[in-house]
Amino acid sequence: MSERAVLYSRSRWLDAVGALGVIAMGFTVWLGLWVTPPDKFQGNLARLLYIHPAIATVALYWVGIVAAGGSLLYLWPRTRSFFWDRLAASAVEVGAVFSALTLVTGSLWGRPVWGVWWTWDARLTSTALLLLLEIGYLALRRVPAEPAVRARRCAVAALLIAIDIPIVHFSVDWWNTLHQGGTFLDPGFKIHASASMSWTFLLGFIALSLIFVWLLGMRYQIEVLQDAVGDQELEVSLTERWSEDTELVGVGAGEGEPTPGGGAP
Amino acid sequence: MWHDAVLVAGKDLRIEARSRVGLWQVVPFALLVLVLLAFAIGPDQAALRHAAPGIFWVALLFSTVLAIQRSVAVESGEGTRDGLRLSGIDPAGIFLGKAAAVGLQLLVLQLVLWAGVTFLFDVRVHVVWLAVSACVLATIGLACAGVLYGALSAGLRVRDTLLPLLVLPVLAPVLLAGSKAWEAALNGNASSGTQWLKILVPFAVIYLVVGIVLYGPLQEAA
Numbered sequence: 001m002s003e004r005a006v007l008y009s010r011s012r013w014l015d016a017v018g019a020l021g022v023i024a025m026g027f028t029v030w031l032g033l034w035v036t037p038p039d040k041f042q043g044n045l046a047r048l049l050y051i052h053p054a055i056a057t058v059a060l061y062w063v064g065i066v067a068a069g070g071s072l073l074y075l076w077p078r079t080r081s082f083f084w085d086r087l088a089a090s091a092v093e094v095g096a097v098f099s100a101l102t103l104v105t106g107s108l109w110g111r112p113v114w115g116v117w118w119t120w121d122a123r124l125t126s127t128a129l130l131l132l133l134e135i136g137y138l139a140l141r142r143v144p145a146e147p148a149v150r151a152r153r154c155a156v157a158a159l160l161i162a163i164d165i166p167i168v169h170f171s172v173d174w175w176n177t178l179h180q181g182g183t184f185l186d187p188g189f190k191i192h193a194s195a196s197m198s199w200t201f202l203l204g205f206i207a208l209s210l211i212f213v214w215l216l217g218m219r220y221q222i223e224v225l226q227d228a229v230g231d232q233e234l235e236v237s238l239t240e241r242w243s244e245d246t247e248l249v250g251v252g253a254g255e256g257e258p259t260p261g262g263g264a265p
Numbered sequence: 266m267w268h269d270a271v272l273v274a275g276k277d278l279r280i281e282a283r284s285r286v287g288l289w290q291v292v293p294f295a296l297l298v299l300v301l302l303a304f305a306i307g308p309d310q311a312a313l314r315h316a317a318p319g320i321f322w323v324a325l326l327f328s329t330v331l332a333i334q335r336s337v338a339v340e341s342g343e344g345t346r347d348g349l350r351l352s353g354i355d356p357a358g359i360f361l362g363k364a365a366a367v368g369l370q371l372l373v374l375q376l377v378l379w380a381g382v383t384f385l386f387d388v389r390v391h392v393v394w395l396a397v398s399a400c401v402l403a404t405i406g407l408a409c410a411g412v413l414y415g416a417l418s419a420g421l422r423v424r425d426t427l428l429p430l431l432v433l434p435v436l437a438p439v440l441l442a443g444s445k446a447w448e449a450a451l452n453g454n455a456s457s458g459t460q461w462l463k464i465l466v467p468f469a470v471i472y473l474v475v476g477i478v479l480y481g482p483l484q485e486a487a
Contacts, residue, residue, distance in 0.1 A: 140417070140427060143427065156479055174464070
């Protein structure tokens with residue numbers, strides 16, 4: 001796709017995913033707040049669980065797969081393309097938002113259930129560390145550099161973070177734990193919920209996954225636009241510089257010292 | 266690779282021996298952290314004894330950041346990094362050499378810190394082998410991860426502020442496992458401490474292997 005086409009086109013499928021995500025989220029909210037009954041033990045607090053595990057799944061698994069996969073494919077010489085670099089960077093940025101949301105929704109739930117906003121529970125702690133690692137990556141991303149250099153540096157950083165996350169998870173898990181076991185990976189997990197509750201739970205997963213894909217796509221487009229603007233600015237300033245130089249040479253020919261590089265801009 | 270590693274480590278250590286930055290800046294800084302954290306906790310001897318393993322490892326972690334910055338700084342002169350890259354030395358050898366140099370300095374630093382906590386907080390290590398193996402394993406992990414992140418931030422103008430932000434969350438598992446192992450070593454509870462070595466061993470091995478593989482591409486990116 002040409003640069004101009006990227007600048008002025010909005011991808012149809014992305015709009016469709018966004019619309020579907022928003023509709024699904026609307027249904028989740030409606031089902032979660034009005035249709036489903038309150039939980040036997042937790043009352044209305046359980047309603048937060050229609051979105052919290054879904055947000056955490058996006059923050060950890062979807063983001064992890066896209067960011068690590070994109071970085072690996074960028075570093076692999078055969079598949080090297082800025083597409084993967086931009087995709088991985090977009091995933092980490094969206095991931096930071098979802099990690100923060102995981103912490104916020106978790107705290108909101110923890111305050112009435114555990115009695116505190118924050119506790120040094122294994123999952124809370126490792127999610128907080130994940131957020132800090134993501135912020136570090138984004139800080140590295142913002143350091144100005146040649147696109148290829150930045151892409152390589154960020155890809156390595158993303159892979160190092162991906163390697164670190166399981167270690168962080170295990171160490172913190174051993175360190176202290178209060179949280180319930182994993183919802184998906186716990187083999188003994190059985191749903192003791194009414195049908196409407198299970199469907200709302202599932203719909204929440206679908207809605208947030210769609211929203212993730214939508215945000216990822218939007219962020220990717222912004223990344224493309226930013227790069228295009230950067231290239232354009234560089235071209236404009238180069239042209240200006242060239243014309244300055246030719247003028248200087250023209251004027252300075254009689255005065256003795258035309259500097260080829262020109263003065264400070 | 267090994268020969269190159271020895272050359273690079275020798276070069277870094279010689280520079281350290283001559284400049285004495287480690288001796289006059291990093292070691293006093295580590296002791297300063299010990300004293301400052303003791304101030305923050307208060308003069309209660311029991312509380313200090315309880316906090317001693319954590320204080321030891323926090324001081325070590327902060328000093329590691331300084332040691333890494335120093336290790337990057339010796340290559341930051343005009344064209345030094347390019348010179349090293351063009352010298353034909355295997356990137357894996359450079360990585361291992363720099364990690365070995367940082368690791369050796371960290372080991373010396375830990376001896377000083379060990380003496381510091383013993384003297385200041387009146388603690389005694391009951392299971393010496395546990396404390397020593399935690400220190401050695403952690404040193405390998407800290408040095409390897411640190412040198413990798415040092416290479417990642419090399420050549421950046423914002424290196425000094427970016428490096429701690431990047432590397433400290435990554436080193437958090439070492440802090441956790443190290444302090445827990447030390448706590449067990451201080452309490453004479455060897456069996457609960459060995460569990461934490463299971464975090465330190467994979468951390469060291471993973472960053473050693475990843476460093477050997479990724480240092481080349483990283484060097485090109487810097």
